Amino acid sequence: MGTVTRGTTHPNRLRRMDRWIAAVHGPVLRRAAEPLAVDLGYGAAPWTAVELLVRLRGAAPRTRVVGVEIEPARVAAAARYLRPGLDFRRGGFEVPVPGRPQLIRAANVLRQYEEEQVAGAWARLCARLAPADAAGGDPGGLLVEGTCDEIGRRHVWVALGPEGPRTVTFATRLASLDRPSDLAERLPKALIHRNVPGEPVHAFLRDFDRAWAAAAPFASYGARQRWIRAVRDLAADWPVVDGPRRWRQGEVTVRWEALAPRN
Structure with missing residues (x-):
């Protein structure tokens, strides 16, 4: 479900997003019995999925990553990068993985879509996230969707939970x-x-x-x-919802409600 992206990517392109995810969402991944993260639309080469595994395991060592691509040739080409904790599957917004992921990362995927298609894509992806547990204080899974430049110097992303959008983060070199x-x-x-x-x-x-x-x-x-x-x-x-520790990284995170489109 979805459209084939251009597939252009570069090693280390998503480092700012990964660093933020590991810091902010790491505790949720550590608490999960079987933490699962999805790199949706990783592109023509699976570098971002490989890097996501390494970075998340630094915060939550049991995390597994599944790279999901709608283009069959890209999935076949990624087979050489298979390793314990890393798998690749063909698919799109339906997120064809077992269970409910604690994380879905969709970087530079929706940029090629029309604005009116975003809400539907968000809803489908959020429905696949691990649910929140109010009694246990677990906020549930996280969808991180955003855009960056070709070498990852500038990046803006929206973080969403099962309930919908939460925050917007601006990150830069x-x-x-x-x-x-x-x-x-x-x-x-x-x-x-x-x-x-x-x-x-x-x-x-x-x-x-x-x-x-x-x-x-x-x-x-x-x-x-x-x-x-x-x-x-x-x-x-x-x-602003973060503090100097994140600001020092060239980041700032703001509540979604403050920046949401008026309509």
């Missing part, structure tokens, strides 16, 4: 950043056409640029310190 609104070109499909006056994501990036400009004196201490100061000021008006 700070040394390459001119201003935060440079990240607008990597907004996921649900938001990229909403970066116009009157929409929340446009107002957020406008305010982020202003905070970045006001933090210019901190640039003498390095781009990281300037980013931390800008995010700290931004958090006075926007629901």
